[in-house]
Amino acid sequence: MSEQELQALRVRIDNLDERILELISDRARCAEEVARVKMKELKEGESPVFYRPEREAQVLKRVMARNQGPLGNEEMARLFREIMSSCLALENPLKVAYLGPEGTFSQAAAMKHFGHAVISVPMAAIDEVFREVAAGAVNFGVVPVENSTEGAINHTLDSFLEHDMVICGEVELRIHHHLLVGETTQTDKITRIYSHAQSLAQCRKWLDAHYPNVERVAVSSNADAAKRVKSEWNSAAIAGDMAANLYGLTKLAEKIEDRPDNSTRFLIIGSQEVPPTGDDKTSIIVSMRNKPGALHELLVPFHNNGIDLTRIETRPSRSGKWTYVFFIDFVGHHRDPLVKGVLEKLAQEAVALKVLGSYPKAVL
Ligand SMILES: O=C(O)C(=O)C[C@]1(C(=O)O)C=C[C@@H](O)C=C1
Numbered sequence: 001m002s003e004q005e006l007q008a009l010r011v012r013i014d015n016l017d018e019r020i021l022e023l024i025s026d027r028a029r030c031a032e033e034v035a036r037v038k039m040k041e042l043k044e045g046e047s048p049v050f051y052r053p054e055r056e057a058q059v060l061k062r063v064m065a066r067n068q069g070p071l072g073n074e075e076m077a078r079l080f081r082e083i084m085s086s087c088l089a090l091e092n093p094l095k096v097a098y099l100g101p102e103g104t105f106s107q108a109a110a111m112k113h114f115g116h117a118v119i120s121v122p123m124a125a126i127d128e129v130f131r132e133v134a135a136g137a138v139n140f141g142v143v144p145v146e147n148s149t150e151g152a153i154n155h156t157l158d159s160f161l162e163h164d165m166v167i168c169g170e171v172e173l174r175i176h177h178h179l180l181v182g183e184t185t186q187t188d189k190i191t192r193i194y195s196h197a198q199s200l201a202q203c204r205k206w207l208d209a210h211y212p213n214v215e216r217v218a219v220s221s222n223a224d225a226a227k228r229v230k231s232e233w234n235s236a237a238i239a240g241d242m243a244a245n246l247y248g249l250t251k252l253a254e255k256i257e258d259r260p261d262n263s264t265r266f267l268i269i270g271s272q273e274v275p276p277t278g279d280d281k282t283s284i285i286v287s288m289r290n291k292p293g294a295l296h297e298l299l300v301p302f303h304n305n306g307i308d309l310t311r312i313e314t315r316p317s318r319s320g321k322w323t324y325v326f327f328i329d330f331v332g333h334h335r336d337p338l339v340k341g342v343l344e345k346l347a348q349e350a351v352a353l354k355v356l357g358s359y360p361k362a363v364l
Pocket residue numbers: 031034035050051052053055056059083084085087088091
């Protein structure tokens with residue numbers, strides 16, 4: 001390509017950037033106007049609801065449906081995700097708690113869901129994320145709930161039994177693990193590998209094949225593992241890209257998870273109910289009488305009404321030995337007439353039933 005052609009294309013790009021800049025600024029002014037309308041329409045005692053997950057899902061889906069390339073749908077949606085995040089921050093900057101320290105997959109999930117214009121607040125434990133949201137110190141929390149390789153995250157499920165929370169969203173994150181070392185690590189003398197217990201389990205086969213005799217040490221998070229490695233010449237860590245970049249570590253081996261589709265699903269917890277979008281999921285907790293056929297009774301109303309169950313987990317209940325609660329996710333919104341009927345039927349059979357929330361299915 002000649003220098004002249006390159007010059008001409010750059011002039012075109014500059015002109016397009018100017019138009020994009022103007023359009024984004026127009027959009028941001030619209031969001032400021034939206035905030036004023038939301039404030040104006042408040043009744044006494046009500047507080048404004050700036051964050052609207054159902055609307056955000058609609059905006060992103062529309063972008064994906066209209067996109068004609070060459071950028072892929074997900075790439076385009078990610079760009080709009082960030083524009084919306086900045087627009088929302090103009091209306092009201094959100095505070096979001098996640099399982100820290102900085103650099104964890106939970107933080108990556110928070111950024112994927114809310115964009116980078118939120119204030120993200122690291123917490124030391126999952127339970128603290130719940131407490132921070134319950135106390136109103138942050139607007140939302142992001143907690144891991146299940147991993148495609150290792151199954152349920154029991155700390156999160158148990159925290160739902162202890163706190164009154166509304167689930168207002170979900171986000172799925174592809175989890176890639178790397179073996180990371182620091183500048184001073186002697187890579188042929190590694191005697192210890194740090195990571196979160198879940199991540200060690202997700203890389204079990206790889207570790208057995210490559211480091212069968214090296215001690216595996218479970219720590220509170222992958223980011224914590226990465227932090228430790230910086231100052232230990234004989235250690236390595238298993239963590240993701242965010243932690244590697246944050247702590248300036250080098251990848252000795254990339255994508256070492258045993259299953260290439262390894263993903264974690266996170267939930268967004270808050271106190272705000274989300275209206276239906278037409279493409280929603282609902283999460284409930286049910287506790288049944290301890291008698292033969294209890295699980296069957298629980299499942300029949302879903303089957304009879306053609307409602308698609310996406311997950312069912314069992315946890316010991318806190319109220320008695322050998323009694324259990326079921327965590328169930330299904331497709332639909334609790335305000336849909338069909339779902340309403342099923343929930344009424346379940347409530348008649350169950351010892352306790354709690355709707356944790358209905359929320360838009362993850363778009364990205
Ligand atoms: O539509 C709204 O209610 C807005 O506040 C605007 C907007 C947007 O930028 O599109 C911003 C934040 C909300 O979470 C949803 C959408």
